[in-house]
Amino acid sequence: MGVNTASYFINYLYAMPVAEKYTQADFGVVVWKITETEDFFNERISYRSNANNANKILQQMASRYLLELMHPSFPFSQLHKMDNGKVVLRDSSIDFSITHTAEFTAAIMSAELKVGIDIEKIDKRVLKVDRKFLNQFELDWLSKLDVDSRIKYTTLCWSIKETVFKWWGTGGIDFANHIEIQDPGMLNQGSLSVNFSKTSLIALPIQYKLIGDHWLTYIAIKHP
Numbered sequence: 001m002g003v004n005t006a007s008y009f010i011n012y013l014y015a016m017p018v019a020e021k022y023t024q025a026d027f028g029v030v031v032w033k034i035t036e037t038e039d040f041f042n043e044r045i046s047y048r049s050n051a052n053n054a055n056k057i058l059q060q061m062a063s064r065y066l067l068e069l070m071h072p073s074f075p076f077s078q079l080h081k082m083d084n085g086k087v088v089l090r091d092s093s094i095d096f097s098i099t100h101t102a103e104f105t106a107a108i109m110s111a112e113l114k115v116g117i118d119i120e121k122i123d124k125r126v127l128k129v130d131r132k133f134l135n136q137f138e139l140d141w142l143s144k145l146d147v148d149s150r151i152k153y154t155t156l157c158w159s160i161k162e163t164v165f166k167w168w169g170t171g172g173i174d175f176a177n178h179i180e181i182q183d184p185g186m187l188n189q190g191s192l193s194v195n196f197s198k199t200s201l202i203a204l205p206i207q208y209k210l211i212g213d214h215w216l217t218y219i220a221i222k223h224p
């Protein structure tokens with residue numbers, strides 16, 4: 001199956017109530033603020049969620065709707081959930097990644113690159129588990145921030161590590177030791193070079209942006 005995600009974006013995005021959209025030559029990203037009911041999505045796509053609570057069903061429907069927006073006639077019948085939870089298209093080179101919270105959903109898709117995306121609500125509870133996913137270098141630069149900034153940037157670190165985990169796709173990632181994040185310098189958006197040492201040490205370009213009280217992070221790059 002061939003797909004030119006960039007041209008789909010040009011055709012579709014201007015008329016849509018998306019919260020954010022980014023188009024590059026070889027991948028696309030859409031962020032959607034979920035204000036609709038489940039019926040809205042049921043009427044537009046053939047996918048049906050088998051989640052066991054109404055809010056999760058709504059989030060799953062909304063995230064799959066983004067796939068249809070990026071790739072009209074998205075082949076939902078070819079969707080396959082792997083044992084680790086990653087959803088892929090059978091027999092297709094298209095890679096995509098989805099993320100959802102109660103308020104937002106976002107998706108990234110590419111026919112050429114491997115992709116990962118995460119959207120995370122900033123929440124003080126992140127400080128209760130920070131030592132589980134941060135290394136000493138990261139804890140050190142975060143400890144210099146006031147408490148509100150520490151919550152904000154610790155949540156950003158969590159989101160970045162989730163994005164890398166989803167981009168990698170096959171697990172076996174030690175969040176504290178395989179992924180190292182430099183201080184982004186209190187910015188609300190930008191690009192960060194993140195050290196990833198699951199195989200040999202490489203620098204991963206991560207895009208990040210504050211959207212209200214949520215962090216959006218994503219990556220589109222071939223696997224090493």
Ligand SMILES: CC(C)(COP(=O)(O)OP(=O)(O)OC[C@H]1O[C@@H](n2cnc3c(N)ncnc32)[C@H](O)[C@@H]1OP(=O)(O)O)[C@@H](O)C(=O)NCCC(=O)NCCS
Nearest residue numbers: 060084085086087098099100118119132133165166169175
């Ligand atoms: C699977 C995981 C990445 C989901 O993240 P989340 O923030 O809870 O949820 P999101 O909304 O961002 O993403 C959910 C989507 O990710 C995708 N996904 C699930 N497992 C995945 C995996 N192993 N790889 C890639 N994508 C995955 C699915 O499409 C899922 O959506 P769906 O349930 O509607 O199909 C997360 O729960 C997880 O397991 N992270 C790793 C935790 C870890 O190893 N921590 C160690 C340090 S504490």
